[in-house]
Amino acid sequence: MTAVDFAxxxxxxxxxxxxxxxxxxxxxxxxxxxxxxxxxxxxxxxxNERYLRLTKFFGKLFLINFAMGVVTGIVQxxxxxxxxxxYSRFVGDIFGAPLALEALIAFFxxxxxxxxxxxxxxxxxxxxxxxTIWLGAVGTLISSIFILVAxxxxxxxxxxxxxxxxxxxxxxxLLAVLTNPVALITWPHVxxxxxxxxxxxxxxxxxxxxxxxxxxxxxxxxxxxAAKDVDAHRFAVKLGAWVLLAAAVGTIVTGDIQGKILVQTxxxxxxxxxxxxxxxxxxxxxxxxxxxxxxxGNAFELTIPGVLSFLATGSFDGKVEGINDxxxxxxxxxxxxxxxxxxxxxxxxxxxxxxxxxxxxxASFWSFRFMMLFGCIAILIAIxxxxxxxxxxxFKAGKLLTVIAFAAPLLPLFASSFGWIVTEMGxxxxxxxGVLPTAxxxxxxxxxxxxxxxxxxxxxxxxxxxxxxxxxxLKTVKAGLPIVEEPKVLENDDDPLSFAY
Amino acid sequence: MLEIGTIGIxxxxxxxxxxxxxxxxxxxxxxxxxxxMLLPFLGKNEKERxxxxxxLGPVWDGNEVWLxxxxxxxxxxxxxxxxxxFSGLYLPLFxxxxxxxxxxxxxxxxxxxxxxxxxxxxxxxxxxGSFLVPLVFGVGFANFIIGLPVKPVxxxxxxLALDPAPYFWQxxxxxxxxxxxxxxxxxxxxxxxxxxxxxxxxxxxxxxKFATLIGLVAIVGGAAFLVWQNLAFAPQGIGSLGVIIGWVxxxxxxxxxxVAWVTVRGGRSGIAFIGTSVTTLAVAAGVFLKMFxxxxxxxxxxxxxxxxxxxxxxxxxxxxxxxxTIMLVAALILVPIVLxxxxxxxxxxxxxxxxxxxxxxxxxxxxx
Numbered sequence: 002m003t004a005v006d007f008a009x010x011x012x013x014x015x016x017x018x019x020x021x022x023x024x025x026x027x028x029x030x031x032x033x034x035x036x037x038x039x040x041x042x043x044x045x046x047x048x049n050e051r052y053l054r055l056t057k058f059f060g061k062l063f064l065i066n067f068a069m070g071v072v073t074g075i076v077q078x079x080x081x082x083x084x085x086x087x088y089s090r091f092v093g094d095i096f097g098a099p100l101a102l103e104a105l106i107a108f109f110x111x112x113x114x115x116x117x118x119x120x121x122x123x124x125x126x127x128x129x130x131x132x133t134i135w136l137g138a139v140g141t142l143i144s145s146i147f148i149l150v151a152x153x154x155x156x157x158x159x160x161x162x163x164x165x166x167x168x169x170x171x172x173x174x175l176l177a178v179l180t181n182p183v184a185l186i187t188w189p190h191v192x193x194x195x196x197x198x199x200x201x202x203x204x205x206x207x208x209x210x211x212x213x214x215x216x217x218x219x220x221x222x223x224x225x226x227a228a229k230d231v232d233a234h235r236f237a238v239k240l241g242a243w244v245l246l247a248a249a250v251g252t253i254v255t256g257d258i259q260g261k262i263l264v265q266t267x268x269x270x271x272x273x274x275x276x277x278x279x280x281x282x283x284x285x286x287x288x289x290x291x292x293x294x295x296x297x298g299n300a301f302e303l304t305i306p307g308v309l310s311f312l313a314t315g316s317f318d319g320k321v322e323g324i325n326d327x328x329x330x331x332x333x334x335x336x337x338x339x340x341x342x343x344x345x346x347x348x349x350x351x352x353x354x355x356x357x358x359x360x361x362x363x364a365s366f367w368s369f370r371f372m373m374l375f376g377c378i379a380i381l382i383a384i385x386x387x388x389x390x391x392x393x394x395x396f397k398a399g400k401l402l403t404v405i406a407f408a409a410p411l412l413p414l415f416a417s418s419f420g421w422i423v424t425e426m427g428x429x430x431x432x433x434x435g436v437l438p439t440a441x442x443x444x445x446x447x448x449x450x451x452x453x454x455x456x457x458x459x460x461x462x463x464x465x466x467x468x469x470x471x472x473x474x475l476k477t478v479k480a481g482l483p484i485v486e487e488p489k490v491l492e493n494d495d496d497p498l499s500f501a502y
Numbered sequence: 503m504l505e506i507g508t509i510g511i512x513x514x515x516x517x518x519x520x521x522x523x524x525x526x527x528x529x530x531x532x533x534x535x536x537x538x539m540l541l542p543f544l545g546k547n548e549k550e551r552x553x554x555x556x557x558l559g560p561v562w563d564g565n566e567v568w569l570x571x572x573x574x575x576x577x578x579x580x581x582x583x584x585x586x587x588f589s590g591l592y593l594p595l596f597x598x599x600x601x602x603x604x605x606x607x608x609x610x611x612x613x614x615x616x617x618x619x620x621x622x623x624x625x626x627x628x629x630x631g632s633f634l635v636p637l638v639f640g641v642g643f644a645n646f647i648i649g650l651p652v653k654p655v656x657x658x659x660x661x662l663a664l665d666p667a668p669y670f671w672q673x674x675x676x677x678x679x680x681x682x683x684x685x686x687x688x689x690x691x692x693x694x695x696x697x698x699x700x701x702x703x704x705x706x707x708x709x710x711k712f713a714t715l716i717g718l719v720a721i722v723g724g725a726a727f728l729v730w731q732n733l734a735f736a737p738q739g740i741g742s743l744g745v746i747i748g749w750v751x752x753x754x755x756x757x758x759x760x761v762a763w764v765t766v767r768g769g770r771s772g773i774a775f776i777g778t779s780v781t782t783l784a785v786a787a788g789v790f791l792k793m794f795x796x797x798x799x800x801x802x803x804x805x806x807x808x809x810x811x812x813x814x815x816x817x818x819x820x821x822x823x824x825x826x827t828i829m830l831v832a833a834l835i836l837v838p839i840v841l842x843x844x845x846x847x848x849x850x851x852x853x854x855x856x857x858x859x860x861x862x863x864x865x866x867x868x869x870x
Binding site for chain 2: 069072076079081082083084086087090091092093100102105106108109112113116120125169171173175352444446447451458476494496500
């Protein structure tokens with residue numbers, strides 16, 4: 002391995018570590034901001050204090066999470082230029098635009114209006130204040146659209162051509178970039194996934210709080226305040242569980258469509274994610290598979306006949322291409338998608354000696370399965386919580402409940418992480434699918450020492466950040482629902498603010 | 503050399519737009535760097551520190567988005583500029599990121615626990631982070647003025663990278679270091695004026711005293727830097743007109759500083775704040791003037807090939823006209839909207855704060 006290759010490997014690790022970490026905070030930011038907006042709307046419409054308490058409680062949890070998402074997000078934008086300079090130069094004409102628009106439209110909306118929301122309780126009239134959380138939440142949604150458009154272009158580069166004079170990809174059709182089928186299906190998939198996380202978070206937190214209230218009552222009749230808490234948390238458990246379930250349906254439906262699009266746009270990724278080595282007319286779905294040492298087939302597999310064909314094509318005897326056949330086709334120069342951009346691929350694969358077009362099958366296969374498994378367990382938890390809540394059952398404090406309370410948000414969250422790991426690792430060896438190999442994309446003059454040092458330091462800083470963040474989060478949960486007063490707009494300059502940092 | 507007549511209008515407009523976004527960032531976040539650097543020093547007790555933090559609380563994140571937008575605009579409009587600059591200044595930018603991370607976390611997390619040690623840690627993180635970022639950017643901008651040496655990457659003639667041998671030590675040249683110090687001092691002045699505008703009582707008095715002191719340093723240091731810049735590194739991109747504009751900008755910057763110093767002493771903080779804002783604008787405009795059209799790069803082999811192209815410039819680094827046009831339309835619609843609601847946010851939070859406005863901390867939660 003040359004020094005440049007080693008630097009590139011470390012740059013990939015740095016992207017993986019910082020991006021997976023950043024995305025721990027993204028789903029909660031997107032979906033919890035919207036759910037807090039819903040809770041506040043319920044309060045404004047009904048005047049019921051229960052919703053105001055839930056708004057403030059989950060609003061605070063949202064903000065603890067949001068701060069970490071913001072600061073780790075800055076790294077993301079700088080990282081392309083720092084570690085991936087040839088990538089940036091090569092794709093900037095297309096990829097840069099959604100990033101700039103994301104900042105201009107979404108980041109400003111998020112930051113300015115969430116700032117107004119946090120500090121605006123006693124400075125803005127009720128309804129104007131409600132509008133600020135909605136605008137902030139809409140900002141997070143818009144942000145996700147643009148970044149997913151950018152990512153979808155890396156998976157399925159449309160609306161662009163290769164200019165051999167400038168030696169880069171150039172945009173030919175903005176509309177095609179914005180309506181990339183991969184973007185159109187990935188966006189709802191990611192958003193539904195995010196609502197599974199936020200639903201799980203509300204469910205887990207409130208179920209745990211319910212158990213705590215019950216434990217503190219210790220069999221004696223609840224005090225008036227405790228009864229209010231129980232009422233609010235019961236509502237929240239129900240809300241969280243239903244959001245999780247509804248979002249799960251959406252996630253599964255969009256995931257299914259996404260799979261069918263994947264077969265068209267990135268058959269190699271699909272084959273790797275399914276551990277399918279040979280092209281089959283009626284491919285089975287592998288529940289478990291371990292590849293052989295040569296990486297040419299599975300040493301062991303447990304499959305359900307025909308199901309993969311059905312999932313991928315809608316027919317039990319639809320043809321699904323396998324890894325070995327795709328590798329042979331790619332090695333022979335038949336690279337899909339066959340556009341002008343393929344010229345760039347031919348030049349780069351020759352120059353950088355890229356001959357192996359198979360991604361890490363084990364990582365792709367198992368990430369994909371963990372994603373599905375974790376999502377399914379989360380669904381069971383939501384159903385269980387609804388059943389328990391409906392029959393007037395009490396949530397009993399204990400190890401089991403604590404595990405479930407943590408699992409409810411974390412399983413869908415890790416499912417999202419695994420989804421992204423399949424998406425990104427399954428695209429290898431390409432950074433832009435079928436156009437630019439990852440090997441060609443890194444910053445050639447940035448040394449392994451520089452990437453390695455910063456990788457270690459990011460990991461330490463992020464690790465410390467995680468400890469602080471989780472600590473604050475749990476402390477806030479333990480403190481429980483806040484006592485609230487009806488907010489009123491301050492008239493006098495000397496009045497104490499009802500909320501300040 | 504790139505002939506100015508051959509440059510299309512779109513790259514020029516986008517170069518100006520990138521400059522505008524950077525100026526927006528420097529003017530706005532400039533004061534919040536200054537305020538945060540002063541946090542551990544001007545706040546003598548917990549409530550005073552909270553007064554200071556709360557002058558920034560609602561606005562700092564929005565201010566920072568100007569930087570993200572400037573970065574995004576460089577990526578979209580001049581991919582090769584973004585690629586060469588960001589990979590070239592790898593470690594300095596890493597320091598900037600660390601600074602931004604620790605200060606951002608500090609603002610949001612310091613209030614979330616009542617205990618003193620926790621808050622002291624975050625106060626220092628906010629101050630150190632807010633010192634690091636303008637220091638590095640100051641050194642960086644001074645080096646754009648000197649010119650960063652670039653050369654094509656071996657095996658990829660289209661990608662330019664900084665020539666590591668000369669540039670690394672150049673970062674720490676006297677002019678580079680002075681640039682870093684001057685920006686830090688300017689933002690301390692800018693930030694202390696903001697505090698006089700947004701606080702009342704003792705914090706305000708202390709901020710005013712500090713402003714009159716640091717203002718003198720800013721005037722002396724700024725004058726030295728700008729005179730040095732105009733004598734040694736006069737802009738050449740638009741001929742003798744550029745040289746004249748360079749001196750005019752120096753004059754504007756100086757007037758801004760002096761007006762700010764006089765008015766902040768006299769208690770007219772609003773005018774003083776406009777003064778340091780104008781200075782920040784003029785200094786940044788001078789840097790961008792110097793960076794036209796070579797983007798702050800010089801060909802490290804220029805001596806070998808006299809008149810050799812600087813490699814990366816606003817023409818060959820630019821995106822296609824199609825992308826630039828679409829982005830221009832978006833920017834022309836969106837920037838005014840952003841300015842409008844940002845202005846409204848500042849207006850909503852216009853009230854100056856004193857310790858009387860700061861509510862007591864909620865009773866500490868007993869560990870269960």
